Amino acid sequence: MAPALPAQSDIAQTRSPLRRGEMSDQYRHENDHLHRIRHSAAHVMAQAVLEKFPEGKVAIGPAIETGFYYDFDLPRPLTPEDLEEIEARMREIITEGYDFVYQEVDEEEARHIFSDQPYKLELIEDILAGGLDEHGQPPEGKPTLSIYRHGPFVDLCRGPHVANTREINPDAVKLLSVAGAYWRGDEQRPMLQRIYGTAWETAQELEQFLAWREEVEKRDHRRLVRELDLLSFHEEGGPGLAYWHPKGGRIRQVIEDFWRARHREGGYEIVFTPHIGKAELWQQSGHLDFYRESMYAPMDVEGMEYFLKPMNCPFHILMYKTRLRSYRELPMRWAELGTVYRYERSGVLHGLMRVRGFTQDDAHIFCTPQQIEGEVLRVLRFSLDILRAFGFSEFQIYLSTMPKKHVGEPAQWEQAQESLRKAIEAEGLPYEVDEGGGAFYGPKIDIHIKDALGRTWQLTTIQFDFNLPERFDLAYVGEDGKEHRPYMVHRALLGSLERFFGILVEHYGGAFPVWLAPVQAVLIPIADRHVEYAYDVAERLRAAGLRVEVNDSGERMQAKIRDAQMEKIPYMLVVGDREAEAGQVNLRRRDGEKPGAMSVDDFTRLAQEAVEERRLL
RNA sequence: GCCACCCUAGCUCAAUCGGCAGAGCAACCGCUUCGUAAGCGGUCGGUUGUCGGUUCAAGUCCGACGGGUGGCUCCA
Structure with missing residues (x-):
């Protein structure tokens, strides 16, 4: 895979979907009123927090998919007791019944109102400087500064809000947790305290949401893999490294056997490559320049540096280059269950969902430009077929196109993107286009599946690569007797076996279908x-x-x-x-x-x- | 990595204010031989994550380290 390979890294490692907010439809649909309730609840919470800590500084506090949060800079860490107190105070404020009042202010007023709120002042700067919106585009027209007041509390805010705090149901609000969060997500900036809360229209909806969270907890793969004796992690062995017990091993064997059988039927050849490779190779592939922070330190072997592989692609490319290739051999589809190691920061490790060593169900397709359309359709159908076999039936597909910074000819990109688009449409699947969201080396399709709890997970990725064939000077001899550059497509269906296994455990709550059950x-x-x-x-x-x-x-x-x-x-x-x-x-x-x-x-x-x-x- | 919190038997958890480390389950040994979600009795099991500090005394207080949990732009 190409350097800086975010996508494959993504599939293999995408995190808990909870925050991504892709729960079930009932939670997911944009509900304006609910959104207002939550955003307003965030303001009410900020008021309660400032009453308790008058010297506290407020940052930002938006509504999110499952509720809301607000970030604060406070003189001391918050405790669970603080949360209870704040929540109780919120209920009082709600029933006191304050109107939310919108007001546009000029720069001077704004600076005056927030003179002791440094984070707000910074936001004012940004807005006046024509701060970029979520698409990275400057807003049209003159920036407007607006504030929302309710009772004694005032916040720099675009809104919208409910008309009165009474529209927030005091029995449908709950504070959930406190966590650290960097100001503007930047590690270089101060660490703030973020309080997460949830708010619903009715107490019953809140109950349902809390019950859903309990169900999520019950199915947590970290608990189930231990209880069912499938897998373990070891402090002595190092974090982020999974040990498959016999019963987990049985399931993995079933998955792998099925995978191999399907790949053989699907026209793939199965290959095996080493776990380490010389620095030279990773230099040529570009990994050492662009991916080194995710690679482990080199080991010295007879004076040469070797690196543990974070990806399989350079190895497959070496095999491709063992002789001159003819167009008659293409397409070549090489698949490998390749175990790779990537450094992940300790704080992001999470059970099987994000680990440091994992096995990718990787494959590389080398083909001619004429074959690309057929190959893409083929791999898409193949992927969906396999995912369905594992019990997933709902998919979301994302097509990511050429970013500003890219390698390869725009005409190639165009052809590649069209082949991806046609394949999705041929399958009659709904999809979203992420314009400019592709990797620098090529466009891609990602498939997300929805699990039994309505959460979505990114599994499959199908990516073009216009970079590595150049770097390694890949060629095939065409009908015309001349050398041509082949197209190269990376794809992983399940992503990482470890992560996929974790998803399966949670999807089935540990009660596997008969074909997968370790003991039938x-x-x-x-x-x-x-x-x-x-x-x-x-x-x-x-x-x-x-x-x-x-x-x-x-x-x-x-x-x-x-x-x-x-x-x-x-x-x-x-x-x-x-x-x-x-x-x-x-x-x-x-x-x-x-x-x-x-x-x-x-x-x-x-x-x-x-x-x-x-x-x- | 950073912030907060957590770490007691294989697992789930107790142990008042700093004053003798405990229970259930599991495991093991007996007895029981049974008809659709736990039969009865006994035994074993611990350097309270590790190292250091404070104290007459540390599971408990302080520090470092290890591991884990929730988070770390859903954008005023």
Whole structure:
């Protein structure tokens, strides 16, 4: 992948979507009134905070997808008790019923009003200087300074707000947390205290939101991977490095086997490359110039510097260059489950979602300009097909186009972008265009999936690269006998296996569909005299390709069922006198359904069918 | 990395103001042989993350380090 590869880095590592605010539609839709309520609640909160800390300085406090926040510079750190106090005071202010009053002010007034608020003064400067809007464009016309007052509180603010604090439902407001945040997000600037809160129209909506948050917590992969004995992290081994236990390993094997099989069918060749490479290679690829801060320190090998690989692309390129390539060999699609290591700052590590070592399901497609359109459509269909197999059915697609700073010819970009656009449209999928949002080396498509909790995650990325083929002087001999530059496309479908696994765990809440479940069925002998029969059945089921265990502990059947439920094993097969006699198993499913007694063959068929169809149960 | 908070048995958590480190679950050993989400009894389990400091006395107070959690422009 090209230097400074933000996108692949993104897919592999994109963080919790909660803040990205892509929850479910009910929360997501722009609701003007709700937005006003939240923004107004932020002002009310600021008032309450300033009453408590009159010397406090206020920064900014917008409404966000799930509520609002406000940043403060305060004389001491806030405690949970402070939050309770502030929240209680907010309710009082709300019921006191102040009108929100809009007023435009000139520069002098504004400076006077906020004379002891340095952050506001800085904002005034910026606005007057024609501060850039969110698109980086200067606003049209003369900048206007406006303020909003409610009761004793005044804030530099564009609005809009509700008419009166009473429009905020005091029973639907809650402060959630306090966190550090740099002034204007800049690490060079002061660290402020940010209070996050949420506000809704009704107490019931607040309840629903809080229940949703609880559900998110229950499904937290960091908890589930430990409880289900799938994976661990080790203080002694270093943060951000995952250890796959046998049960996690089984799931990963299923994922990888499926991935390999599909790739073979999809016309890919599977390759393997080393974990380290000489500085020279990373110099030529440009990584040392543009990506070094994400790479680990070099190791000295017989006087030569070697680096742990943060990406696989330079290695694939070396293989491409082992001989002269003919147009007849193209397209070449090379895929690798390549384990890469990237330095991530300690503060951003997060379970499996953001780690320091991970395996990318990477591939590089080398093709002619004439083939590009077909290749893009092919890879897009391929990706969606695989994502659907894992149980995701809702997608959002983003097309990112040429930024101002770029390499390659605009005509190439145009062709590449058109091929991406046509592919999306051919699939009849809705998409958004991020104009100028591509990497400097090429345009891309990203696919985001929506999980069971309505959160979205970026998984797939399909990116053109006009940079590396130049840097490595890639060529193929065309029909005309002359050398041409091939097109190169990077793509990762699942992103990182670690992160994808974390997403799967949360999507299914640990209750994997049968084809992925580490243990698909557990035999539960009722008494010791049934253990032998249980093992016989288990043997038959294993021979049929199922992952089966026998619970031969001295526990009672009830306890064994409970254990199986806790482990979220899809099928529990109770065997007692009746079953042993009739050569049957008595099926209880994870969801509590009890299909009852059936022959071992019938159960085998049922389970195999669930596996083939990738059903939950 | 930075800010705040957290770290007690494998897990979830107790331990008043600084005064003898505890419980449930798990594990192990027995007994029980049972029909759809926990049978009964016993045993084991700890340098309270690490190192240092204050104190007659530290799980508790202070500092450093390690690890984790929530955040670090959704833009007046």
